Amino acid sequence: MAYDKFTVLKSTAVPLPTENVDTDQIIPARFLKATERVGFGDNLFRDWRYDVEGNPKKDFVLNDPTYSGKILVAGKNFGSGSSREHAVWALYDYGFRAVVSSFFADIFKNNCLNIGVLPVTVSAEFADKLLSAITANPETEIEIDLAAQKITLSSTGDSESFDINEYKKDNMKHGFDDIDYLLNMSAEIDAFEASKK
Amino acid sequence: MEKTTLFDKIWDAHVVKSVPAGPDVFFIDKHFIHEVTSPVAFLNLEIRGIGVKYPERTIATPDHNVPTINQEQTIKDQLSRMQVQKLRDNCSKYGIELHDLGSAHHGIVHVIGPELGITQPGMTIVCGDSHTSTHGAFGAIAFGIGTSEVEMVLATQCIMQSKAKKMRITVDGELGKGVTSKDIILYIIAKITAAGATGYFVEYAGSAIHSLSMEARMTICNMSIEMGARGGLIAPDETTFNYLKGKRYSPKGEDWDKAVAHWKTLKTDEGAVFDKEYHFDAADIEPMITYGTNPGMGIKVKGTIPTTEGMEGSNKTSYLKSLAYMGFEAGEPVKGKLVDYVFVGSCTNGRIEDIRSVAQFVKGHKKADNITAWIVPGSREVEKMAHEEGLVKILEEAGFELRQPGCSACLAMNDDKIPSGKYAVSTSNRNFEGRQGPGARTMLASPLTVAAVAVTGRICDPREVFPN
Ligand code: SF4
Numbered sequence: 014m015a016y017d018k019f020t021v022l023k024s025t026a027v028p029l030p031t032e033n034v035d036t037d038q039i040i041p042a043r044f045l046k047a048t049e050r051v052g053f054g055d056n057l058f059r060d061w062r063y064d065v066e067g068n069p070k071k072d073f074v075l076n077d078p079t080y081s082g083k084i085l086v087a088g089k090n091f092g093s094g095s096s097r098e099h100a101v102w103a104l105y106d107y108g109f110r111a112v113v114s115s116f117f118a119d120i121f122k123n124n125c126l127n128i129g130v131l132p133v134t135v136s137a138e139f140a141d142k143l144l145s146a147i148t149a150n151p152e153t154e155i156e157i158d159l160a161a162q163k164i165t166l167s168s169t170g171d172s173e174s175f176d177i178n179e180y181k182k183d184n185m186k187h188g189f190d191d192i193d194y195l196l197n198m199s200a201e202i203d204a205f206e207a208s209k210k
Numbered sequence: 211m212e213k214t215t216l217f218d219k220i221w222d223a224h225v226v227k228s229v230p231a232g233p234d235v236f237f238i239d240k241h242f243i244h245e246v247t248s249p250v251a252f253l254n255l256e257i258r259g260i261g262v263k264y265p266e267r268t269i270a271t272p273d274h275n276v277p278t279i280n281q282e283q284t285i286k287d288q289l290s291r292m293q294v295q296k297l298r299d300n301c302s303k304y305g306i307e308l309h310d311l312g313s314a315h316h317g318i319v320h321v322i323g324p325e326l327g328i329t330q331p332g333m334t335i336v337c338g339d340s341h342t343s344t345h346g347a348f349g350a351i352a353f354g355i356g357t358s359e360v361e362m363v364l365a366t367q368c369i370m371q372s373k374a375k376k377m378r379i380t381v382d383g384e385l386g387k388g389v390t391s392k393d394i395i396l397y398i399i400a401k402i403t404a405a406g407a408t409g410y411f412v413e414y415a416g417s418a419i420h421s422l423s424m425e426a427r428m429t430i431c432n433m434s435i436e437m438g439a440r441g442g443l444i445a446p447d448e449t450t451f452n453y454l455k456g457k458r459y460s461p462k463g464e465d466w467d468k469a470v471a472h473w474k475t476l477k478t479d480e481g482a483v484f485d486k487e488y489h490f491d492a493a494d495i496e497p498m499i500t501y502g503t504n505p506g507m508g509i510k511v512k513g514t515i516p517t518t519e520g521m522e523g524s525n526k527t528s529y530l531k532s533l534a535y536m537g538f539e540a541g542e543p544v545k546g547k548l549v550d551y552v553f554v555g556s557c558t559n560g561r562i563e564d565i566r567s568v569a570q571f572v573k574g575h576k577k578a579d580n581i582t583a584w585i586v587p588g589s590r591e592v593e594k595m596a597h598e599e600g601l602v603k604i605l606e607e608a609g610f611e612l613r614q615p616g617c618s619a620c621l622a623m624n625d626d627k628i629p630s631g632k633y634a635v636s637t638s639n640r641n642f643e644g645r646q647g648p649g650a651r652t653m654l655a656s657p658l659t660v661a662a663v664a665v666t667g668r669i670c671d672p673r674e675v676f677p678n
Contacts, residue, residue, distance in 0.1 A: 094640060191358070
């Protein structure tokens with residue numbers, strides 16, 4: 014479905030340097046039982062965020078008031094595992110609009126682009142630089158400019174460019190999704206389908 | 211003529227249009243849906259005021275959240291019941307074939323597709339589930355998609371995808387005794403890591419792969435996603451054709467001959483180039499088990515947990531966090547460790563061959579007292595065969611508890627949860643933190659290793675427990 018347009022995002026960020034964060038951690042399977050897309054943010058990182066009694070765990074970064082913002086800076090191989098789009102819904106619903114990592118799992122990245130969360134792949138060095146800057150000063154802002162495909166650490170001006178294909182970039186800029194595109198080529202698809210029988 | 215790979219051949223034949231500087235408009239032959247990742251897709255269709263374009267190309271079954279006890283009764287858990295009901299409502303509203311709970315072909319989506327002969331060589335197959343890669347065993351391009359894409363397929367029978375890079379993994383030679391296809395794939399993932407094939411579509415080739423049954427090939431393709439790959443596939447051969455012959459949806463008569471003639475052309479040309487290639491020797495592979503919290507953390511059952519030597523920074527922190535979760539120390543052996551649960555099931559190893567192999571080995575033995583042993587068939591068909599072949603009797607005599615078909619403890623969305631802190635040796639595919647229940651500690655292994663663990667109560671090498 015349509016989502017908010019993405020142009021330039023300037024925000025503080027939340028650091029989560031753990032590697033290989035899988036979608037079962039982002040949203041555990043037992044919270045996938047909804048039939049509508051509501052309330053997933055409450056269970057984002059559920060088992061890292063809350064103990065079995067439902068009390069917030071103090072040492073988890075989302076429970077640390079020092080950090081906040083619309084950008085999650087994550088460790089390597091973020092989003093591996095299940096294809097559940099619920100993982101991205103949870104991130105979006107919680108308030109994240111971009112995730113930065115040196116490496117994303119494939120389906121996760123696709124899912125992000127389909128619902129308007131920008132996955133920004135940076136070099137391992139730049140990811141480390143961002144993480145140290147945020148931990149040294151949680152007020153540090155990061156700027157992500159989609160049109161310029163550039164991510165900048167505001168305090169130092171350090172920046173790096175990132176990849177995104179033109180088509181997806183255009184979609185994100187306008188808040189379009191793929192179905193709008195596909196519905197417009199119904200006749201071509203019909204002809205193709207007929208040839209497949 | 212340009213030399214192309216099997217993957218190229220199938221992919222290129224399904225591109226409706228290439229978007230300049232963008233993805234391909236990719237046509238989907240068959241679409242599987244289940245109760246968990248489809249409701250929001252249907253809801254969005256309603257909001258847009260559009261229907262399902264080709265309902266006959268979608269097949270549904272409820273598998274992820276269903277109970278495995280008393281399936282004939284109303285589902286107790288309210289949310290699960292609502293999801294299953296939504297699936298039924300959507301299928302009847304749009305005219306989609308549903309293999310409902312209790313019906314003859316109910317089961318895990320990746321088990322029933324092949325069983326019914328819906329999965330065929332040369333097809334493109336998607337499902338809102340990452341283990342859709344299973345169907346690649348038939349020489350199909352099959353992969354998992356997100357709910358937005360489920361909606362696209364329902365509405366247009368297409369998705370927008372960029373073509374993946376190509377990798378070939380060749381395993382030649384003969385497998386040793388007691389070594390199974392699950393060990394092959396756990397070995398490969400341990401070698402190339404849990405992210406090592408990200409961005410690639412993998413073709414498995416070589417004599418060791420082609421000597422395997424269809425069931426065993428499905429186990430390998432199933433876990434392609436565990437090394438980050440979009441999917442995995444194996445060129446169809448006589449084993450594939452024999453498996454499909456006579457299945458409910460397989461072509462019949464003249465159509466069958468035509469289909470087989472076409473399927474025989476589905477292979478990688480000699481000299482075709484892959485972006486990456488790996489070669490392994492089957493003789494190097496031994497029974498494997500995972501010790502950590504991602505499927506790349508696998509070792510020989512006889513081996514020791516790697517030390518932190520050479521690791522630094524977040525890599526080391528993440529590694530130690532994983533071991534702490536498992537309650538293990540770097541450098542120690544896993545053999546001999548006490549286990550609490552064994553789980554035989556899932557779309558990785560919940561097929562009849564898996565249940566046969568467990569039954570064959572535990573026959574005449576009893577499970578150890580410290581073990582709770584669950585066997586969950588992948589489908590009703592598997593369950594029926596297990597009864598008819600007398601396997602259920604053997605397993606029950608050995609102290610195993612047989613449950614009804616579904617995903618069950620593979621992802622623990624229903625009541626089949628491993629309690630916090632307990633160790634489970636499982637035939638499923640993921641050992642993530644909490645995957646089999648909050649706090650559960652999962653070790654992945656082959657059905658054969660699981661059988662041996664059930665009997666001894668400890669991590670052990672199946673070749674030592676069942677010397678024949
Ligand atoms: S058995 Fe496990 S991996 Fe397979 S479809 Fe079900 S939940 Fe997914």
